[in-house]
Amino acid sequence: MNPPSDSALGASMSEVLFSAQDIATKVVEMGAELADHYRGKRPLVVGILNGCFPFIADLVRAMDIELEVDFMSVSSYGAGTKSTGVVRFIKDLNQPIQGRHVLLVEDIIDTGLTLRYLTEALQTRKPESIEVCALLDKQAGRTQNIEVRWRGFMCPDAFVVGYGLDYAGIYRNLPYVGVLDPSVYRGK
Ligand code: 5GP
Secondary structure (H helix, E strand, C coil), X not given: CCCCCCCCXXXXXXXXXXXXXXXXXXXXXXXXXXXXXXXXXXXXEEEEEXXXXXXXXXXXXXXXCCCEEEEEEEECCCCCCCCCCCCEEEECCCCCCCCCEEEEEEEEECCCHHHHHHHHHHHCCCCCEEEEEEEEECHHHCCCCCCCCEEEEECCCCCEEECCECECCECCCCCCEEEECHHHCCCC
């Protein structure tokens, strides 16, 4: 799919992978499934900042159950398009999770390093359960053996932006997910 020709941000995109409508339909489906799974368990839904913000906002509104929301922030990328392999811890949860059902919400999983680091750190706090829900799963990049229980879409092996995902801080506000034209970052 081509990006809309009258869009300023769209001019930097080579392709739309998942349209706003594709995403909306999928998120409602995932929310219903998650609500069934967590009904009566009052889960703590944990968004991994910054990229999760549109996804978690749409997802929790599609879950018609009692739940709480919190956020964590780690960084493994800096401003580039390839993982540095270094995970930096920036913001912790605001509450203990002992005995809680924790659902980690990620925008995209690539190597799996971020999630492995996070789940290992959170397991030491003795939650009742930890599961992972990701909008996009880029399996070609995986180096870690992690379980992603709920995923929206399989993502091709390309650097994608939009619906929360950035390049150097930009493009998070695109309503769809697309492939950034390599000319934008070539030589950087
Ligand atoms: P991982 O630790 O699994 O390699 O990477 C997870 C994080 O890397 C994601 O939360 C996201 O911030 C970033 N990331 C991985 N692939 C992409 C991509 O294609 N585009 C963007 N914008 N970020 C990505």
